[in-house]
Amino acid sequence: xxxxxxLALFSGSVDKLTAAGVxxxxxxxxxxxxxxxxxxxxxxxxxxxNAMVNSRVAEIVxxxxxxxxxxxxxxTPHWTEAFKTAKEMTNVKIHICxxxxxxxxxxxxxxxxxxxxxxxxxxxxxxxxxSADINLFI
Amino acid sequence: xxxxxxxxxxxxxSVDARGTSCPGPLLAAKKAIGQIDKGQVMEVLSADEGxxxxxxKWCNKKxxxxxxxxxxxxxxxxxxxK
Numbered sequence: 685x686x687x688x689x690x691l692a693l694f695s696g697s698v699d700k701l702t703a704a705g706v707x708x709x710x711x712x713x714x715x716x717x718x719x720x721x722x723x724x725x726x727x728x729x730x731x732x733x734n735a736m737v738n739s740r741v742a743e744i745v746x747x748x749x750x751x752x753x754x755x756x757x758x759x760t761p762h763w764t765e766a767f768k769t770a771k772e773m774t775n776v777k778i779h780i781c782x783x784x785x786x787x788x789x790x791x792x793x794x795x796x797x798x799x800x801x802x803x804x805x806x807x808x809x810x811x812x813x814x815s816a817d818i819n820l821f822i
Numbered sequence: 823x824x825x826x827x828x829x830x831x832x833x834x835x836s837v838d839a840r841g842t843s844c845p846g847p848l849l850a851a852k853k854a855i856g857q858i859d860k861g862q863v864m865e866v867l868s869a870d871e872g873x874x875x876x877x878x879k880w881c882n883k884k885x886x887x888x889x890x891x892x893x894x895x896x897x898x899x900x901x902x903x904k
Contacts (some may be wrong), residue, residue: 709845713852713880758843773852 686775688717690816692809696725696734697742698763699751704822705766712773716817720778721809722800727784730796735764767799779804823890828901831889834862840869840897847873848880851902855886860904863889869897877902 689711693704704720711718722730729738741748761769770776780796780803790796793803813819823831837854839847847868858864866877874891877900881888889901 706845709849713845713848714883759841760843769849773849 686715686717687817688719688812688815689818689820690809690813691718691720692723692813692819692821693720693726694723695742695822696727696729696738697740698729698738698755699741699743700822701726701729701763702755702760702766705761705763705770707820707822708767708770708776712770712776715774718770718774718776719809719812719816720776721804721812722778722780722784722796724781724784724787727780727790727796728788730778730780730800731788731790732795732797735797736762764797764799771799777801779808781806781809823901825890825892828890828892828899831863831901833865833901834858835864836867837864838867839873840867842868843870844872844876846870848876851877851880855884855904858904863901863903866900866902867894867897868900873900874898 691704695701708718728734739752741751778800780800782803782805785791785803793800835854835858837850839850847866847870851866854864878888881902887903889903892899
């Protein structure tokens, strides 16, 4: 039986989303089952109109330009690409928190990028996290 | 395996991941491992320092045999047997 990673993804900033993408890559390499719960600010980043244009960073904000340039220099895939790659390589489900969606005027699954699988409540996360081998909050 | 044995080994699959950073080389190895048969040898070329530790750990978890690493100029070759 595959090991399971649950990720409570709160951040909508590209630095933390990129870090999440790196961890997803590690989970994909090990064929882990992954369940991602997109909470509050992350739901902003998952909105169709925001995903590719959002360039906010959460930390070391004064070095944002240097950070983003380094991602380009290192040919780092955009976080959406990293998430997509992980979905192609292992069992990854991405759930949008219903409350978070409403905060950003996303009522329907179609309001979010295609990576999202469904809209759910917090009970889904609690149930899944109970049986996870690794549980992270980013 | 010794460095001499690694340099001389017949490789069934070569994966050039020198243009990628972590976790790129690991994911490239994961994608390529399905293209070789059990018992065959694969080499992963990487310039990402973390890969030198990641691949042996990954081999251990997935049941592959890590054979060793050869340092080249500006990159390294990691050998494993499926």
